[in-house]
Amino acid sequence: MNYTNGEHYLLNTAPFYKRRYTVDGDLVIGCKIGCKFCYYRWIEGTSDLIGTGKTKTISTPEHMVEFITNSKIIRKDKDILMLSARSDASIQIKQIGQFIKILPYKNPVYILHRGYFSEKTLEYVEDPRVVYCTTLTPMGFDMGWTPIKEELQIEGLKKLIRNGISTNRISVEVGPMNEITVDKGIEIMKKLRDLGFEFLTFRGVSIGSFNVDPNEDKLKEIKFETNQEENAPEGHTYYKIKNYLAKEIEDRIFHTFKDIRLHRFTGSLYRDEFGIDIAYNRHNRYRQELGIFAKVDIDKLKNYIETFGYSVNSIREEIDGYHIETDNYLTEDIAMTVGAEFNTSVIFDKYRISPTMEDIAFYKHNKIFDI
Ligand code: SF4
Incomplete structure (x- = not known):
């Protein structure tokens, strides 16, 4: 591939490719789940690895540890290592487990896992450094956006809790959602609150575009893209729309959940809920x-x-x-x-x-x- 952008190059070749509030990486890239809104559908190099059944091993666990050791951008024992950034942990849970076993640092390891949590998840990856992360997309299955059902994801969360994982070690994001799916979003958030979650993150809609056309007609057809504004940050090469949620929806959610801590952006989530250092820029x-x-x-x-x-x-x-x-x-x-x-x-x-x-x-x- 002829790379014109360095982040694009790292994204397709390196175990860790980006540092924002977390350092993002994977052992395997690509995902068999194949959500229609998956951002990696719109990036050259990963687009054919989403929902096609194909995946690509990008690193061994040993190489990943070596990469962490030798990369100045990763602050040892401090930064969050966000795994499955370009994939889903459910399809590489064994490899992640092997990595955690040999990781010699105290860095928290956040595992992005849209697939259903089970006792098997814990068998492979349970370690005090692990934070279990998942995203529940309200009406995602009903709208045809994803094959993953929220109700079953909630069952998976209950299994983690039943097996002794505190909700403080589970980071749940509700989204992407828009004006059509917000009612269901609120219903899901209430269920999570009843399960004992004291904090939640909620997200709007993101649509990417990097050398691959996002086919907006299709996204409009499935009512993922509605009247959302194009609000990607200036100069950003990847996003057409980033985490957009109408102000009135945002206000309604904040108003409904005064008794739990809500995060609209991940910076405050990592700092306030997990005590992680964050940049204020x-x-x-x-x-x-x-x-x-x-x-x-x-x-x-x-x-x-x-x-x-x-x-x-x-x-x-x-x-x-x-x-x-x-x-x-x-x-x-x-x-x-x-x-x-x-x-x-x-x-x-x-x-x-x-x-x-x-x-x-x-x-x-x-x-x-x-x-
Ligand atoms: S689970 Fe995540 S990585 Fe997999 S297709 Fe869906 S959004 Fe993409």
Whole structure:
């Protein structure tokens, strides 16, 4: 494949390919479940691995551990390792179990698992570092969006709980949902609350587009895309629509669930529910909804950025974070790592949302990702 974008290159070749609030990776890419809204349908290289029965092994468990050890972007014992980012854990649970057994760090391991949880899941992957993550899509089966049924997913969650997994170690996201499916979404969230969940995340609709046409007519036909706005962040190459939910739906959900903690974005989820360090910057802007960022020692901040191979020319503190001038372009991967290391907001004068192929050469040379 001829790569023009570094994140696209990593996505198709590396065990871990992206760092935002979590470091995202897989042992196997592709997914046999085949949800119609799967974002990886719209990316060249993964599009033929979604719902076709084909998958691709991208790393052995041993190589994944080595990659973590050698990659500066992954803060040992601290960052969340998000597994099955380009797949589903249900189709590679044994391999994930093997990886967890040999992982020598204390990093939390989040396992994205849309398939049904069972005693077998626990047999393979149970470890104190594991957080069980799942996404329930209201009316997803009825609308023809996914072959996975929410009711059976809830049965799977009950099995985890019955086997002693605290709901604090289960991260449930309800979504994608739109104005047609929101009533069912609220019903599901009530059931989860009754099961003892004290916090939940809910999501709107996302539609991607990266060298593959998302075929919006089809998405409209199945009522996945409705009157949603095109609201992907500026400069983003992957998304046409990202986590969109009409304001009135959002308000209604917040109003209905005053007795549990709701998260609309994952930054607050990881920080408040799991005590994880997070960056207060996103897309080179201060993300105000996360609250007040930490004050930092400027020399320490400079030294840390320089460990990635950049030279820092100046740093000044402003109302929206630390403004940093460097000799070379930094990417969102680095900005999110630096922000998390200091729990602060960092804004760069030379910034890119995703790496170019030149940035990949820089990543390689400086062992940012152990490519
Ligand atoms: S389960 Fe996840 S990875 Fe698999 S097709 Fe559905 S959205 Fe895609």
